[in-house]
Amino acid sequence: MGTKNKIDKNYLISIIEDIILNEGISGLSIRKVAKKANISIGGVQYIFGNKEAMIKAVFEKNDDDYNHQIKNLSKDTNSKYSELKAHIEYISKYNSNEELDKISKVITVLLQDKSVFEGLQDWHSSALGSIDTNTDEGKKLRLAFLFSEAMFTSMTLKYINLSKKEQNEIFEDLKTFLL
Template identity: 30%
Template sequence: MAGRPRTIDRDKVLDAAEAVVTRTGASGLTIDAVAREAGITKGGVQYCFGSKDNLIAAMIRRWGDAFEEDVMNFAGEKPDARAVIRGHVEASRPPDAAEVSRAAVMMTALLQSPDQVAESRKWYNSRLEGLDVSTPEGRDARLALFAIEGLFFLKSFNLIDLDRETWQSVFEDIVKLARSGKS
């Protein structure tokens, strides 16, 4: 007799987990809360992910994969390190309030796991690999990456009040920096 086919949609469970953290913060993310939100049993969530840490890792991976796809769409075919950073900046366009909230929650969840922090450190370091910082253009690209990430973190954690017009204006300045020396 064959086992029961898997009927739980992992993306639906991840959507439920994101809804929980958006509504209650990272501290409200429990297997029980996700199960209730998804309309499945606690065992169903555990079947999909095994543990809360694995659930958080899957949420961060999905969020990161979607962002990376946007980056590469902006960076173009066979991009060099500067083009990837330009793509990163472009993919960081001023988000709506829901996206800012989601990002803050995801970053908070990420910081609760040393393994996820290590993965993020590796990811950021890889973003800078191959960047020729002996040139003004390479230094500008590095500065643009730091600026867009800093701006995004400040806005995501509500540490700075920026209306949409100001966000857009600062964003355009960062885009110019990222594009410096672009032919």
């Protein structure tokens, strides 16, 4: 097995993500990543150290991608809730998008990792805690946020099977009545 002079961390993360999507976290190993990347086991260990760091790297990559999308969607508004509204827009805009489908699958698998699960719990608690529910706007936003999260989860876990048209109509209703 030949090694490359410079190891591309992003390339390794894409291999790790692919393994996680196809085999789950239990199928992930340093040896398997090294073999698929055609590099030494030591090369993978040098970049990540261990399996937990590989999982963390995949989560951070997806989190960075998400934050980039949220920044793009919220940059034209001065609302104190611009990021939460951008989150809802992200879910509604990309509800049938192949990339969102991939992200939702990655998150579902990564939730098996305790630190990822706790991080998402903290994020949701913080998001809900940032809403002033003493106002009508805050009450509607809380409902919109929780509804969009429920839709995302239901679609991700395939609890409901909606056509793209139905999904778009539901999210348009959400925006019309709650935002």
